Amino acid sequence: MIKNDLETVPTIRQKSLKSFNYKHWLTRLHHLILGKEADQGLIFKLVVYLILFGVAYIYLRPLIYMAVTMVKDSRDLLDPTVIWVPMRLYWGNLQTAWEALTYPSALLKSMYISSIGAIAQVVACSIAGYGFARLQFPLKKFWFVCLLLAFIIPPQLLALPDYLLFNEFKLIDTIWPFLVPAFFGHGLRGALFVIIFRQFFSTQPVALEEAARIDGAGVFRIFFRVMLPLAIPAVVVVFLFSFVWHWNDTFLQALYMGNANQIMPLSIGVNFIGTYLAMIRESGVGESALFSSLMEEPINMAACFLTFIPLIILYVYAQKWFIEGIERTGIVE
Amino acid sequence: MKSRRLKAHTIRQLEGSLFMAPWILGFLIFAAYPIVFSFVMSLFHVELRAGGLDMVWFGLENYHRILFENQNLLYNDLFPFLRKSLIMIPIIIVFSLMVSILLNQKFFGRTFFRSVFFIPVILSSGSVIQQLTFQGQGTLGFLEQLNITVVVDNYLPSSWSTPIISILESFVLVLWYSGVEILIFLAGRQTISASIYEAARIDGASPWESFWKITLPAMIPFILLNIIYCLVDLFTYPDNPLISRILTNQYDGYGINSAIIWIYFFIILMFLAVIFAVFSMVTRRYQPSVNK
Numbered sequence: 133m134i135k136n137d138l139e140t141v142p143t144i145r146q147k148s149l150k151s152f153n154y155k156h157w158l159t160r161l162h163h164l165i166l167g168k169e170a171d172q173g174l175i176f177k178l179v180v181y182l183i184l185f186g187v188a189y190i191y192l193r194p195l196i197y198m199a200v201t202m203v204k205d206s207r208d209l210l211d212p213t214v215i216w217v218p219m220r221l222y223w224g225n226l227q228t229a230w231e232a233l234t235y236p237s238a239l240l241k242s243m244y245i246s247s248i249g250a251i252a253q254v255v256a257c258s259i260a261g262y263g264f265a266r267l268q269f270p271l272k273k274f275w276f277v278c279l280l281l282a283f284i285i286p287p288q289l290l291a292l293p294d295y296l297l298f299n300e301f302k303l304i305d306t307i308w309p310f311l312v313p314a315f316f317g318h319g320l321r322g323a324l325f326v327i328i329f330r331q332f333f334s335t336q337p338v339a340l341e342e343a344a345r346i347d348g349a350g351v352f353r354i355f356f357r358v359m360l361p362l363a364i365p366a367v368v369v370v371f372l373f374s375f376v377w378h379w380n381d382t383f384l385q386a387l388y389m390g391n392a393n394q395i396m397p398l399s400i401g402v403n404f405i406g407t408y409l410a411m412i413r414e415s416g417v418g419e420s421a422l423f424s425s426l427m428e429e430p431i432n433m434a435a436c437f438l439t440f441i442p443l444i445i446l447y448v449y450a451q452k453w454f455i456e457g458i459e460r461t462g463i464v465e
Numbered sequence: 466m467k468s469r470r471l472k473a474h475t476i477r478q479l480e481g482s483l484f485m486a487p488w489i490l491g492f493l494i495f496a497a498y499p500i501v502f503s504f505v506m507s508l509f510h511v512e513l514r515a516g517g518l519d520m521v522w523f524g525l526e527n528y529h530r531i532l533f534e535n536q537n538l539l540y541n542d543l544f545p546f547l548r549k550s551l552i553m554i555p556i557i558i559v560f561s562l563m564v565s566i567l568l569n570q571k572f573f574g575r576t577f578f579r580s581v582f583f584i585p586v587i588l589s590s591g592s593v594i595q596q597l598t599f600q601g602q603g604t605l606g607f608l609e610q611l612n613i614t615v616v617v618d619n620y621l622p623s624s625w626s627t628p629i630i631s632i633l634e635s636f637v638l639v640l641w642y643s644g645v646e647i648l649i650f651l652a653g654r655q656t657i658s659a660s661i662y663e664a665a666r667i668d669g670a671s672p673w674e675s676f677w678k679i680t681l682p683a684m685i686p687f688i689l690l691n692i693i694y695c696l697v698d699l700f701t702y703p704d705n706p707l708i709s710r711i712l713t714n715q716y717d718g719y720g721i722n723s724a725i726i727w728i729y730f731f732i733i734l735m736f737l738a739v740i741f742a743v744f745s746m747v748t749r750r751y752q753p754s755v756n757k
Binding site: 262278279297316317351451 | 477478480481482484485487488489490491492494495496497498499500502503506563564567570572578580581582583584585586587588637640641693697700701708719723726727729730733734737
């Protein structure tokens with residue numbers, strides 16, 4: 133048997149080398165271009181990168197445009213040959229926007245709203261989410277329907293009654309209208325966060341809690357010592373979402389803090405500058421209107437840049453956790 | 466023995482109630498009360514005064530006016546918006562599914578692309594993106610060069626061509642809306658274990674087949690979730706024509722505005738009901754392969 137095998141193998145190989153040489157090269161070429169598996173070939177990779185680069189370009193282009201327009205001065209703006217590369221860097225627009233936004237205090241205000249709101253929502257929504265996932269309480273199904281209702285109801289429906297409620301307690305123009313609902317697990321998209329936490333906790337193994345319970349831990353200890361540390365990925369995701377959405381929110385902030393005599397948070401400050409400049413431009417006469425029609429865009433872009441740069445910094449720091457967190461939460465099943 | 470078990474049961478119920486108490490209290494104050502309040506308001510003619518609310522009983526008059534008398538109140542904004550979202554939602558879903566599957570593969574530069582593709586999540590909800598579209602950054606240059614809008618205009622009735630053109634013109638924006646959807650799909654894709662794909666490949670399935678036979682059926686719950694999210698997001702976005710009209714147009718009175726939002730809310734509910742019905746049909750068809 134063995135002898136037989138040893139004899140046949142070389143003969144086959146020799147034969148194939150002689151007669152099928154060009155076929156061999158063809159298959160190698162075939163593998164190179166189309167791949168051994170359908171998802172490994174050169175053409176496939178090319179298409180994938182084409183799509184990826186195309187979409188990445190779409191996402192990055194407005195940002196690049198913003199950064200470029202921001203540093204253009206009046207001569208660059210009037211020069212039709214200058215589109216993507218300004219002739220010189222001009223920081224005046226940034227300075228104007230900085231002053232118009234009253235940047236340091238507005239930044240502080242936005243930071244307050246977003247960070248405290250996000251922390252409050254993480255704590256309250258994780259508690260409620262754990263309750264929905266694991267605990268028993270009366271009318272659980274009914275409350276779950278209420279949770280879904282809270283998720284799909286337009287916030288605009290609730291805006292005026294809430295406004296009147298907060299007005300009653302003299303809380304308008306403070307940050308409390310954002311924080312009080314957040315402490316109860318509501319507020320800006322609070323229902324979505326409760327759902328995320330509920331899904332996360334219900335994917336965790338029950339054995340851990342049972343072990344802790346047998347060891348004599350109460351429900352609070354189980355939650356804060358066992359389950360919450362496990363939920364770090366979900367916490368990161370919810371914190372980031374909540375922070376960003378509080379930061380970007382214009383509707384509620386305009387409602388509760390849109391008082392022009394006070395320092396506005398960044399997101400409505402940007403809108404305010406935009407409408408203000410447009411108003412000057414449309415009013416039509418004089419030097420200020422001319423100035424405004426020319427410098428409107430760069431100043432707006434500078435204000436946008438100042439508004440979202442803190443988010444970018446936060447995102448750069450948090451993105452590794454964020455992406456891992458997204459992968460591990462398995463947000464909803 | 467029995468009484469003890471009963472006691473343990475009540476203790477559990479108590480613990481659970483204690484946990485849920487803040488949320489339930491919050492729901493009653495910040496959701497249930499405003500819901501009832503705005504429903505009651507929709508039955509009145511309401512004017513906001515410095516001293517408080519000025520209310521006159523209207524009954525169902527507000528609803529009657531919106532639905533049957535004044536077209537301008539609801540229909541003129543609603544129908545274009547509905548048509549637009551009927552086109553937008555499938556685009557967003559398909560696009561984000563495709564991107565998330567691409568991003569899930571191993572390739573050179575994945576970290577870079579992932580960070581770029583998550584930018585919409587931090588930007589799209591803000592006023593920044595409104596400013597950018599305002600400056601005309603929401604368009605794709607080649608559309609104007611190829612005169613696509615003229616072609617669409619010629620071959621479709623105007624009630625459909627207008628939303629299609631407006632989508633083409635803000636196509637970049639459609640992509641910007643899909644940030645969270647990509648995240649959800651990416652998270653969902655993690656729940657399918659790699660060994661299923663390996664087994665399918667050994668059995669001779671091509672990637673194309675394994676997409677249709679494995680990935681898609683397993684992603685159906687996430688597609689449902691994404692459609693719901695997308696729908697709710699589109700319908701409650703402050704930029705959407707109806708919402709912004711209600712927010713800016715206060716002189717009709719709060720009563721009629723809240724009636725509009727209530728009708729609007731029922732439309733959302735109807736949409737959701739249709740989606741759920743379709744999905745329960747689809748999942749029943751896929752049941753053998755979805756059951757893990």
